[in-house]
Amino acid sequence: MNKIISKERFSEKVFKFEIEAPLIAKSRKAGHFVIVRVGEKGERMPLTIAGSDVKKGTITLVVQEVGLSSTRLCELNEGDYITDVVGPLGQATHIEKFGTVVCAGGGVGVAPMLPIVxxxxxxxxxxxxxxxxxxxxxxxxxxxxxxxxxxxxIMTDNGSYGRKGLVTEGVEEVIKREKVDKCFAIGPAIMMKFVCLLTKKYEIPTDVSLNTIMVDGTGMC
Incomplete structure (x- = not known):
């Protein structure tokens, strides 16, 4: 059981949770994820760790309500307990001095991108x-x-903030004006696909996040 230390609403269906998990906070690296379960018969949800505080022994998760399991998690409040938080899991993002790096985050994908940045x-x-x-x-x-x-x-589809357009337009603008040595992209699968198609055209090595398909959490993949 992991206690929710704080809960913050980002938008109508997006919440930030700070969760008590001292061992995970101590050992996690950028790119790691956890598997969360709400209720003894709850679905296993992979969520990338958006940050941690070793002194407080907490990790940060950003969750979007999309289905039953994520809705159950988002209905919990400060002081409530999450049944299971298992991790850190996955392969940590390879970090080195590449030179100039473009990091593209779409929607809630911005949260797991933060520790990488x-x-x-x-x-x-x-x-x-x-x-x-x-x-x-x-x-x-x-x-x-x-x-x-x-x-x-900043790019928004409707132009309500930053510039109007897709994430790929912002990425390509940078590529056209200066040499980019590496790209990272996290967001919806379709967004990551088109970022990869773009960077492939310019022969820029690109890493994306596929933890959403890693529900087993046992290394089988």
């Missing part, structure tokens, strides 16, 4: 972050991203 900056990279969402309300963690990025470009 922080780690890339700490490794001495020039980090340009592209945040994208359908509208202004779905742009999250902008302040934290600005603190760890050399530049932040």
């Amino acid at each position: 922080q780690a890339l900056k700490a490794a001495g990279n020039r980090v340009i972050t592209v945040l994208a969402g359908r509208n202004k309300d779905l742009i999250i963690l902008e302040k934290e991203m600005r603190e760890s990025s050399d530049e932040v470009i």
Whole structure:
């Protein structure tokens, strides 16, 4: 059982949870995820760790209500307990000094991108972050991203904030004006697909997050 220390609403269906998990907080690295279960018969949900505080012994998760299990999790409040939080799982993101790196985050994918941006900056990279969402309300963690990025470009589908357009347009703008050595993308599968198609055209190595298909959490994949 893991206690919810704090809960914050980002938008109508997106919440940030700070959860008591001292061992995970101590050992997690950028790119790791946990599997969360609400209720003894609850579905296993993979969620990427968006941050941790070793002193407080907590990890941060950003959750979007999309189905029954995520809705049950989002209905919990500060002081409630989550049945299971297992991790850290997965392969940590490979971090080194690449040079200039573009990090593209779409929707709630911005949350797991944050620790990667922080780690890339700490490794001495020039980090340009592209945040994208359908509208202004779905742009999250902008302040934290600005603190760890050399530049932040914001794209919204409806033009309600930043520039109107898709995440790929923001990424390509950077590629056309300067040499990009590496790209990371986290967001909906279709968004990551089109970022990869774009960077492939420019022969830029790109990493994406596929933890959403890793429900077993036992290393079978």
